[in-house]
Amino acid sequence: DAGVTQSPTHLIKTRGQQVTLRCSPISGHKSVSWYQQVLGQGPQFIFQYYEKEERGRGNFPDRFSARQFPNYSSELNVNALLLGDSALYLCASSFGGTVNTEAFFGQGTRLTVV
């Protein structure tokens, strides 16, 4: 079975541009979460979606937005990119919307803003 897949794997953007990152969860999983990991730190929570509804949002500016589609895949959008947005963006998939469910991560999208 395929795991969590993210695309693209690497991306270089210029300051001020907009970027869209994509995530496909494990088959049968209905929850997708997004995390940002800067060098030397643990991942930081950005969003969680369950059954196409936003369940939680981390401490990130409104430049960050996301959505989940009927097939449970998800997109993360970042507008007006800043140099500080350079990071590894990780998508996590889990079966249900409850807290006691195991999360599985994709390989990440490495975003570089120049």
Add this chain to the structure above:
Amino acid sequence: GIQVEQSPPDLILQEGANSTLRCNFSDSVNNLQWFHQNPWGQLINLFYIPSGTKQNGRLSATTVATERYSLLYISSSQTTDSGVYFCAVISGAGSYQLTFGKGTKLSVIP
């Protein structure tokens, strides 16, 4: 919010040695996971262990929820064990976010 502290921050081992990584958390948790991040950034699931003890080959983990800590044991370490080990928790009613510690960077040398 909940605080997650991992120790030690860095660890260098000779191949074949054993090690214990610790994760302390500041509040009760509903979910606790251990991950291994490989050099390419992939987070690999090791254990889902909000309480109790589990073993998987050379690795085992114990979470004592009442005392707010979890331990990850690595026995007979191999060079492929190198990487960063993260502990992550979910805490609080209505919260679904994993809060990660800063990780333990493990280097296993031949």
